[in-house]
Amino acid sequence: MTKNNEQLSLEVAALTRETKELGIPIMIVFEGVPASGKTRLSNELLLTLDAKYTRFIPTKSPTEDDLRYQFLQKYWNSLPARGDINIYFRSWYAYFIEYQENKIKNSIYNKYHVLKRQIQNFESMIKDDGYEIIKFYIEISDKKRKAHLKEMKENPLTNWKAQEYESAIADDVYHKEMHKILKDAPKDEWKIIDYTEKDEAIKSMNQHIITRLKSAIQLHKETKKVSDGNFSDNFKSELLNQSIEKINNKTYKSLIGELQSRLKELQFALYERKIPLILVYEGMDAAGKGGNIKRVREKLDPTGYEVNAISAPTDVELTHHYLWRFAKDMPRSGHVEIFDRSWYGRVLVERVEGFATKDEWSRAYQEINQFEKMWTDEGAIVLKFFLTLDKDEQLKRFKEREETPEKQWKITDEDWRNREKWDLYIEASHDMIEKTNTDYAPWHIVPADNKKSARIEVLKYIIKKCEEALWGVKQY
Amino acid sequence: MTKNNEQLSLEVAALTRETKELGIPIMIVFEGVPASGKTRLSNELLLTLDAKYTRFIPTKSPTEDDLRYQFLQKYWNSLPARGDINIYFRSWYAYFIEYQENKIKNSIYNKYHVLKRQIQNFESMIKDDGYEIIKFYIEISDKKRKAHLKEMKENPLTNWKAQEYESAIADDVYHKEMHKILKDAPKDEWKIIDYTEKDEAIKSMNQHIITRLKSAIQLHKETKKVSDGNFSDNFKSELLNQSIEKINNKTYKSLIGELQSRLKELQFALYERKIPLILVYEGMDAAGKGGNIKRVREKLDPTGYEVNAISAPTDVELTHHYLWRFAKDMPRSGHVEIFDRSWYGRVLVERVEGFATKDEWSRAYQEINQFEKMWTDEGAIVLKFFLTLDKDEQLKRFKEREETPEKQWKITDEDWRNREKWDLYIEASHDMIEKTNTDYAPWHIVPADNKKSARIEVLKYIIKKCEEALWGVKQY
16 A cells, blocks of 8 residues: 555655646645644645746735735635646635625625636636646544644644644534535545545545646647737728827816826725735737826826836746736725736737637736736726727827937837737737726727827826725715 | 936946856846836946846835745845846845844844854855846935925825825934945945935936946956866765764664654744754765654654755756845754755865866855854754765665665666766865864764664754754853
């Protein structure tokens, strides 16, 4: 028997070297009541795997800091890179039960289904991206469990740990809730392991992992990667072809400072009410995103906002789910995060340039909607601006940049290359707005042929939406 | 005047594009009593800089979680990458004053000089690596300051912020302590700015930044990068040429389990006493580091330890100070962190292969000593193992790996290439041990010709050192 487990361990180790090679990220979840044997079982697995790409992630009760972020924030942050393995010692499921039972953020999560949907969406997003999630629920006979707890209590050096177990959620609550989850889950989603016989348990764990890794490897090899922007030949869209009334200088000067001061006041009000504000900017090159953002932030308190200007992903970012790098930077409660370009790159530049496969960018619309909902579910305000520009106006601005010494750094060959693909970008933008213009995170199209008018327009819109969220009736 | 400040801002922006290009990391510190104008001044600077590579980092009072890490941990974590700019809104100096005044971790920091030395070492380490640190202290006339505070209090939307100011360290304490720091600092280290006249203050800030950036750029261009391992031709060392008595199988089997159980008990005791344990493994290829680590961790509770197996740095890691990626992974209080290879790579592989310049690896000995002291200063146990192997024994193990199917993945061309440089590695190892064998973080040389003996030796040594730290008199 022992020999057999040794062979199984070697097989698990060999398979994980293969998943590493192929870049398949693995997440292995251990749930189970305290003293059920999940420590010993997960440690057994941990010892088998290569420490170079294995992480052990224990789920603790949410800290005060955790509570200032979105429910799944810490699981986003610690997502494994391609080829890496995370072992979760209790997971988002235990976390979920704790939120429910301790009525954490009760005002937001007054309905069971919100967090449950978040978990479902989280898992489906990462599974779609090739992540393999293996879930174990560990059980043990009551007799053995009590014996083990007693032993811990009697040893002065481990007594505190037994106490810690008891100060967490009551075992029977956890047990009851987990059994609800197990019952509702699709068949075969969870592997239940009885730890009463240790060797049998290890064997069962290893066999299950082997089966799952083999099928993940098989699936990975069969998946064809097709890059195809799939653009229609004669796309025409008027949606992005609007214009805005030109504002005169005097009105602009008197309005801009007033609006900025109001926004600063609202920043403080959002902070006090712990409402995060997420502003997303997309739009054509040279539409004036930077200048627009500058006017929005100009009077804000810098300790409470951040601008995230998105460039090409680093190699570390490329080895994660594409939403990972944005999830990591989502604001704390009461803070403002401004994205100068964003996760929408997936369905814009990545689609047009073929950096994402058709399958990837096609499913991204739904992923993005689910992603944004995770934050609005918890009270965040998400506002998205698309700054549009006439093609001739863009040419004029490009040339002006080239001719003005202190603006030359702003214009690169890439801008000219993008311009050649103008129509493709328009079509991709159009699809994006149509498919991600949700009630809870709407797009606001801002004609930016006149920069000053566009700035006033954006400021007014942000103020209106913040006031609604703070004091108005309109809530999603 | 306004025009002038606009030109200065443009110059600052242009210079930071140059430091970005050259890869010079910039850290700009703003200290000053509340309502002195540092918010407005730092925001003015922030608006000038490119959000793509600028981060604004406000220092808050230490949270419970912060206190579980080393004093400067959060500043290590947020170190800018090469070419990036961090603006610190209050910094490690305010943090230092708060630690002092609120008697945080008083048992450890009973002497003023410990934290002060940590700050000095931190700054000198990163300056040596080409980081430019620019420090401002903002002052304002008392009259203007009080007027500003009053205004904040009267506005219901900003009243809470005025209150927050007052709940922090008393202004006069902060003021008194900062003036001590300013007085003790070398001339020109801090730029003091009076904010009473806003435009003058902005001008003074911009001018100072321009001067400092210019000199940093100049210095960067003058610095020659020389890679030279500087090895003596006839190096011979007996230090690493020891052997260990072979243990018999029966003794090994009875001892190993007993020692592992004891170490597990000690893990719990360290946890309760909040003492972090840091184990560093270095040594020749095939010396059995992995197997040795496996025996150390075998019975430990996986929620309380981590193994950090060091591979080649990622591109993100390469753009930071070389100690950054290790600092980030240092353990919380009461946790165990095992490094399978470590920061010593700087003076081993990086020296031998020429990845670090002579200047870089030469100063690394002192940097490493200072780095380790930062953790032992706060009560961490740092133990370092060097596993040695006879050259013939290594050959035997390499060949065995090649001939055993399930071990083949362990042997690569790189191992053979390293072997060709055996003598250089020996000399580098020898220098390393001589120069970093400190009282507070000693090396333990472990002859590993016999793997089982080496495992017993390491376990015994760890147990002895933990017992000493927990209950013994020997403390550093």
